[in-house]
Amino acid sequence: MERKRVVVSAPGKVILFGEHSVVYGKLAVAAAIDKRLFISLEENNEGTIAIKLEGFEREDKLVVLDIVSLPSFSKKLFENLLEIEWNVKDTTNGGLSKPPCFLSSSFQDFLSQGGNKDSWMKNIEEYLESHSSYLSATQAVRAAVFLFVICYLTILVYSKETENTKGLSVTVQSQIPVGAGLGSSASFSVALITSLLVFSGDIHSQQLSEDISGALKESINRWAFVCETFLHGTPSGMDNTIATFGGFLSYRNGKKETFQVHSDILRFIVVDSGVPRSTQKMVSQVRQRYQQFPQIISPILTCMDEIAIQFTHSAASSLVSDIFSQQLAMLMKTNHHLLNAMGVGHPLLEDIISIAQQFGFEGAKLTGAGGGGCAIILIDYGKSIEHVDKLLNTLHSTPHSYRCFEIVLGGTGVQIHHQTS
Numbered sequence: 001m002e003r004k005r006v007v008v009s010a011p012g013k014v015i016l017f018g019e020h021s022v023v024y025g026k027l028a029v030a031a032a033i034d035k036r037l038f039i040s041l042e043e044n045n046e047g048t049i050a051i052k053l054e055g056f057e058r059e060d061k062l063v064v065l066d067i068v069s070l071p072s073f074s075k076k077l078f079e080n081l082l083e084i085e086w087n088v089k090d091t092t093n094g095g096l097s098k099p100p101c102f103l104s105s106s107f108q109d110f111l112s113q114g115g116n117k118d119s120w121m122k123n124i125e126e127y128l129e130s131h132s133s134y135l136s137a138t139q140a141v142r143a144a145v146f147l148f149v150i151c152y153l154t155i156l157v158y159s160k161e162t163e164n165t166k167g168l169s170v171t172v173q174s175q176i177p178v179g180a181g182l183g184s185s186a187s188f189s190v191a192l193i194t195s196l197l198v199f200s201g202d203i204h205s206q207q208l209s210e211d212i213s214g215a216l217k218e219s220i221n222r223w224a225f226v227c228e229t230f231l232h233g234t235p236s237g238m239d240n241t242i243a244t245f246g247g248f249l250s251y252r253n254g255k256k257e258t259f260q261v262h263s264d265i266l267r268f269i270v271v272d273s274g275v276p277r278s279t280q281k282m283v284s285q286v287r288q289r290y291q292q293f294p295q296i297i298s299p300i301l302t303c304m305d306e307i308a309i310q311f312t313h314s315a316a317s318s319l320v321s322d323i324f325s326q327q328l329a330m331l332m333k334t335n336h337h338l339l340n341a342m343g344v345g346h347p348l349l350e351d352i353i354s355i356a357q358q359f360g361f362e363g364a365k366l367t368g369a370g371g372g373g374c375a376i377i378l379i380d381y382g383k384s385i386e387h388v389d390k391l392l393n394t395l396h397s398t399p400h401s402y403r404c405f406e407i408v409l410g411g412t413g414v415q416i417h418h419q420t421s
């Protein structure tokens with residue numbers, strides 16, 4: 001008999017306008033890209049949860065957890081904590097329930113108290129730390145494994161009481177560089193939640209493809225937001241929204257609007273500076289600046305809002321392609337300078353952007369949280385393939401050997417590729 005197996009993927013994203021300002025309720029514009037993260041869950045008989053992160057931080061990482069003690073351990077934990085009856089399925093609106101409040105509030109408490117000793121999360125950490133492969137893992141791997149275990153307990157163990165799971169092999173493969181501004185954490189969160197919900201039988205692949213913009217994707221998105229809160233602290237919710245729904249989105253205060261733009265006008269190269277940074281750190285750095293100098297940072301945020309609004313107007317109007325391209329380049333350049341003024345730039349991002357300008361590519365900016373990570377360069381309307389190749393070769397042959405690739409915008413949101421039960 002074929003073993004129970006589920007494979008799910010979610011796309012990465014680029015933010016065209018409005019990173020950081022979106023955290024303060026300003027408009028942002030983002031698009032899904034043709035780079036995806038895949039999660040596969042497969043039953044095994046080995047009495048373990050084996051989590052393999054392929055090519056993570058350029059090498060494979062494997063964390064193996066004992067599954068035998070997990071259900072009894074977690075049931076005890078939940079019994080002490082919960083007085084509410086809770087079920088994943090929300091039969092009233094055909095979607096899924098909101099993430100249980102204990103989950104979201106515990107994430108917040110855990111983060112704000114730097115790991116409160118009485119928190120049930122602390123107990124999970126103790127369980128995880130009894131495994132050598134977890135103890136020796138990097139912080140980024142630990143965060144991913146911790147999140148997996150919390151979601152696994154909440155969706156599979158607590159709601160179903162599946163004490164008979166014999167083991168689980170989890171494999172994560174990703175085409176999205178980690179911590180580079182292309183939304184790897186949101187893709188991970190969305191794919192993780194969806195894979196567990198499919199594995200638990202709470203959603204079926206057919207349901208998801210038929211219900212593209214419906215209640216189900218809204219539910220997945222809500223759950224993924226809680227996961228993003230765990231990984232980031234105070235996310236705007238835009239990254240998980242784009243990873244769930246795909247396409248092009250403008251986003252403000254939890255409200256999304258989809259729009260269409262001709263992809264032959266919106267052509268971009270992504271260049272990875274190779275400088276690692278954490279979104280959580282960059283967001284809190286901006287917050288500190290905002291709290292210290294509100295009169296200075298507020299107008300910058302307002303300008304960013306206006307830039308994103310102007311872009312949506314230009315995209316909706318029937319401007320001829322080269323005029324639109326020129327406007328877009330100007331808006332990108334201005335947005336980038338404003339991000340620098342907020343302190344989220346990096347010398348290597350400036351190096352990339354100045355190389356682009358030497359080749360006549362004026363529209364370039366950092367994308368995502370900044371402080372390193374990726375820049376995007378607009379391939380202006382009418383630029384020849386040879387011209388683009390020259391730019392790519394030059395970027396690649398600098399002492400920093402920048403990794404660069406052209407992206408296709410507007411990719412599909414979360415997808416289920418395989419399901420056997």
Ligand SMILES: Nc1ncnc2c1ncn2[C@@H]1O[C@H](COP(=O)(O)OP(=O)(O)O)[C@@H](O)[C@H]1O
Pocket residue numbers: 037053056139140141143144172173174177178179180181182183184185186188231232277278279280368369
């Ligand atoms: N392929 C992956 N496998 C497991 N976890 C991942 C993967 N990619 C990203 N993550 C999680 O997301 C975190 C990176 O988040 P973040 O700093 O916001 O970067 P990004 O800008 O790429 O979203 C990692 O530390 C890890 O916990």
Ligand SMILES: C[C@@](O)(CCOP(=O)(O)O)CC(=O)O
Pocket residue numbers: 018019020021022023180181182183184185234235236237238239279283367368369370
């Ligand atoms: C800086 C921010 O606007 C985007 C962060 O994107 P990324 O995690 O760097 O891919 C934060 C957010 O929207 O939550």
